[in-house]
Amino acid sequence: MAGPARFAFGMLAFGYAFLYLPIALVIFYSFNESRLVTVWSGFSLKWWHGLFVNEAMLEAAWLSLRIALVSATGAALLGLAAGYALARAPRFPGRTLFGSLVVAPMVMPEVVMGISMLLLFVGSERLFGGPDRGFLTIAIAHTTFSVAFVAIVVQARLADFDRSLEEAAMDLGATPWTTFRTVTLPLIAPSVGSGWLLAFTLSLDDLILTQFVAGAQSQTLPMRVYSSVRLGVDPQINVLATLVVMIAACALILSGWLTRRKV
Amino acid sequence: MRFVIGLPFLWLGVFFLLPCLLVLAISLGTYAPDSVPPVELGLSFKSFALLFSDDLYLAAWISSLRIAATSTLVALLLGYPMAYAIARAAPNRRPLLLMLVVLPFWTSFLIRIYAWMGLLADNGLIERFLRWSGLASNPGTILGTEWAVHLGIVYAYLPFMVLPLYATLEKLDDSLLEAAADLGARPFAAFLTVTLPLSLPGIVAGCLLVLIPAVGEFVIPDLLGGTETLMIGKVLWDEFFTNGDWPLASAVAVCLLVLLVGPIALFQRNQARSLERR
Numbered sequence: 001m002a003g004p005a006r007f008a009f010g011m012l013a014f015g016y017a018f019l020y021l022p023i024a025l026v027i028f029y030s031f032n033e034s035r036l037v038t039v040w041s042g043f044s045l046k047w048w049h050g051l052f053v054n055e056a057m058l059e060a061a062w063l064s065l066r067i068a069l070v071s072a073t074g075a076a077l078l079g080l081a082a083g084y085a086l087a088r089a090p091r092f093p094g095r096t097l098f099g100s101l102v103v104a105p106m107v108m109p110e111v112v113m114g115i116s117m118l119l120l121f122v123g124s125e126r127l128f129g130g131p132d133r134g135f136l137t138i139a140i141a142h143t144t145f146s147v148a149f150v151a152i153v154v155q156a157r158l159a160d161f162d163r164s165l166e167e168a169a170m171d172l173g174a175t176p177w178t179t180f181r182t183v184t185l186p187l188i189a190p191s192v193g194s195g196w197l198l199a200f201t202l203s204l205d206d207l208i209l210t211q212f213v214a215g216a217q218s219q220t221l222p223m224r225v226y227s228s229v230r231l232g233v234d235p236q237i238n239v240l241a242t243l244v245v246m247i248a249a250c251a252l253i254l255s256g257w258l259t260r261r262k263v
Numbered sequence: 264m265r266f267v268i269g270l271p272f273l274w275l276g277v278f279f280l281l282p283c284l285l286v287l288a289i290s291l292g293t294y295a296p297d298s299v300p301p302v303e304l305g306l307s308f309k310s311f312a313l314l315f316s317d318d319l320y321l322a323a324w325i326s327s328l329r330i331a332a333t334s335t336l337v338a339l340l341l342g343y344p345m346a347y348a349i350a351r352a353a354p355n356r357r358p359l360l361l362m363l364v365v366l367p368f369w370t371s372f373l374i375r376i377y378a379w380m381g382l383l384a385d386n387g388l389i390e391r392f393l394r395w396s397g398l399a400s401n402p403g404t405i406l407g408t409e410w411a412v413h414l415g416i417v418y419a420y421l422p423f424m425v426l427p428l429y430a431t432l433e434k435l436d437d438s439l440l441e442a443a444a445d446l447g448a449r450p451f452a453a454f455l456t457v458t459l460p461l462s463l464p465g466i467v468a469g470c471l472l473v474l475i476p477a478v479g480e481f482v483i484p485d486l487l488g489g490t491e492t493l494m495i496g497k498v499l500w501d502e503f504f505t506n507g508d509w510p511l512a513s514a515v516a517v518c519l520l521v522l523l524v525g526p527i528a529l530f531q532r533n534q535a536r537s538l539e540r541r
Contacts, residue, residue, distance in 0.1 A: 005351050005450075011344035012360070018341070019367050019421065022378035025388070029381065082271035085264070092268055100531075101275040107527045109479030111496045112516040115503060116282030119289055119513070122300050144278040147271060176264070205371045208481055212503075222373050229373070229486065233381050241374040248369040252362060 030238035047235040064221040071142035072200035079150025087158035106148040114212030133215025142203040150195030157191040290513035310514035323493040331477035334416035342424035350432035407489030415483040423472040431465030471530040
């Protein structure tokens with residue numbers, strides 16, 4: 001093996017260690033008997049039990065899950081429309097603006113997006129008396145933030161595939177809607193699916209945007225985790241981390257399977 | 264088709280564009296602590312003037328940029344060889360190697376930063392390792408320093424660096440390297456004169472993908488940095504939630520956007536160009 005390649009493979013191994021060692025330690029210490037994460041004092045499942053009877057945490061997880069379901073579905077529908085428009089409509093008034101609006105939330109600093117969305121909701125509260133800050137405002141914020149991710153995947157997929165399939169359907173007399181439903185949609189469904197998964201994960205994980213728009217009543221899982229972690233290390237969070245890593249691994253395998261089925 | 268364009272257009276207009284304009288409007292208002300919300304609309308540049316005259320804010324801007332830039336550089340130095348190695352691996356192994364880079368990104372950001380809190384804590388594993396290995400006899404607590412913030416940023420954003428780099432390196436034509444070797448270039452010279460220049464779009468994309476979010480980062484300096492770590496995302500947060508000064512927080516947001524417009528435009532041009540080349 002040539003010099004640069006050998007060095008690169010060494011760095012790759014180091015990189016994996018760097019990425020996974022902290023996660024492995026978090027998982028390891030979730031079974032620690034001691035409260036400290038610097039000392040190992042024996043195997044125990046008490047933090048696992050503690051998390052599963054932690055009402056506040058469970059309630060927050062349930063809220064996060066519902067928000068993620070709603071916002072991922074919203075983002076998938078809007079992202080599908082946006083990606084389709086960007087890939088199939090070369091010219092329409094405001095296309096440049098539309099294109100930048102679609103991708104801008106992806107590169108916008110989250111603190112900026114958080115403050116701007118809160119100002120919108122405060123403004124609408126003053127003008128129309130609603131919506132109340134909570135589930136709905138969080139779901140709207142997450143949807144807006146995630147549309148970009150679905151749109152980009154869908155657009156890339158549509159740019160790649162053979163347009164003659166759509167043209168053939170149209171030549172055979174299918175209406176644009178039928179063509180979309182029977183030809184285009186089945187072909188891009190895996191992309192929409194993986195976009196949905198990405199939006200779902202982003203929503204479950206979001207702290208900053210949520211903290212701005214959540215209001216006083218609602219506490220999502222990341223908000224709970226954040227307020228607990230700020231006070232220092234908490235073994236129950238290690239348990240939660242272990243669960244999250246396991247779920248993420250499953251989701252990634254599922255998403256890899258979905259995208260590999262394409263072609 | 265009109266509906267397909269109209270629906271996302273309307274949604275993003277109402278929930279993205281309009282809020283951005285609102286931030287601009289609020290940043291030009293004045294702070295009114297007694298009213299709810301604590302803003303008096305107007306056309307005053309007081310908040311901006313304060314931002315540019317107070318040493319604390321200036322220091323926060325400078326240290327945000329500095330921390331983001333050095334972290335990006337470190338991420339590049341680590342991420343480039345990683346991407347290079349994955350691109351040089353056997354084709355059937357690449358998806359797995361790549362998935363291993365992406366997997367942490369799918370777990371919780373907050374939890375990954377939390378993972379470092381225990382490691383960097385007083386008498387934590389890193390400190391004990393440094394002492395045991397003799398790299399530093401009295402390293403002191405790393406948590407709460409700028410070192411910890413750098414580490415956190417590199418850790419959190421490494422996948423964003425590796426992915427675009429891999430995308431350009433993977434497409435690299437091997438025959439170019441063979442030609443360089445035939446003409447007498449040693450592997451390292453061939454790397455410097457062939458691989459590196461050709462992977463420039465990936466370098467630009469990766470660096471910007473790390474730099475842009477790192478500048479406005481809040482969670483990492485808040486959890487890993489100490490009270491003396493100043494970053495602009497944290498300033499915005501504190502002005503908003505702790506001091507309740509909405510116009511000042513909005514002014515910070517506007518400045519942050521203006522600062523990032525350059526890098527963001529550069530990123531999009533870079534992306535558009537590499538999309539054309541496909």
